[in-house]
Amino acid sequence: MKNIAALRWLPRGKLKPPVIQYMLLDDQLEYLIYPKEIEVINLKKDIYKIFFEIENVIAAEPLEVYYKSITVSYGMHRSDSLKFHRLIKKILRRKGLTKINNRTVSLLKKEQLKKFKNALYLMDIDCKAKGNAFIAHLWTIGLKATRKQVDEAIKKIWKSRYGIKRLNKELSEKYAEFYSLL
Numbered sequence: 719m720k721n722i723a724a725l726r727w728l729p730r731g732k733l734k735p736p737v738i739q740y741m742l743l744d745d746q747l748e749y750l751i752y753p754k755e756i757e758v759i760n761l762k763k764d765i766y767k768i769f770f771e772i773e774n775v776i777a778a779e780p781l782e783v784y785y786k787s788i789t790v791s792y793g794m795h796r797s798d799s800l801k802f803h804r805l806i807k808k809i810l811r812r813k814g815l816t817k818i819n820n821r822t823v824s825l826l827k828k829e830q831l832k833k834f835k836n837a838l839y840l841m842d843i844d845c846k847a848k849g850n851a852f853i854a855h856l857w858t859i860g861l862k863a864t865r866k867q868v869d870e871a872i873k874k875i876w877k878s879r880y881g882i883k884r885l886n887k888e889l890s891e892k893y894a895e896f897y898s899l900l
Contacts, residue, residue: 720780724860727787727802741856747878753853786822822859836900837872
C-alpha cells in the first residue's frame with residue numbers, strides 16, 4: 719500500500735480567504751502529517767509549499783493524492799476555486815500521480831457522515847472536538863469513502879488500527895460488535 723495524501727479546497731465566502739486542508743497517512747493509516755488547515759494567501763505558493771512538505775516527509779516512497787475541489791460547473795464560486803482545481807491537476811500530472819479517480823466528487827452527508835465520524839472517534843481519531851470537524855472530511859477524501867463505500871472505509875481503518883490482515887470468524891465477530899456501536 720502507498721502513502722495517502724488528502725487535500726480539500728474550502729472557499730469561505732467572499733470576505734474570508736479560502737483554506738486548504740490536508741493530511742498525509744502512511745500505509746498503516748497513521749499520520750505522517752497531522753491534519754492541517756492553511757489560509758490561502760498566494761494560491762500557487764501555498765500549494766507548492768504543501769507538496770514540498772509532503773515530499774520532505776515521504777522522501778522517495780510511493781504516494782497517492784486524493785483531493786476535493788470545486789470546478790466550473792458550480793459557477794458562482796470564487797474564481798480561485800477553478801484555479802486550485804487546475805493547478806492541482808497540473809501538479810499531479812507533472813509528478814506522475816494522476817489517476818482516474820483522484821478527485822472526490824462529493825463528500826458524505828448527514829447520516830453517513832455521522833456514522834463515519836463516530837467510527838473515527840471510536841478508533842481514537844478525534845474529529846468531534848471544536849475545530850477538528852474537517853478531519854473526518856479529509857479521511858473520507860483519502861479513503862475514497864463515498865456513500866456506497868463508507869462501510870468498506872470504516873472496515874479498512876478498523877483493520878489497520880488493530881493490525882489485521884485477514885478477518886477470521888472471531889475477528890469478524892469483533893468487527894460486527896464494533897460496527898453495532900455506530
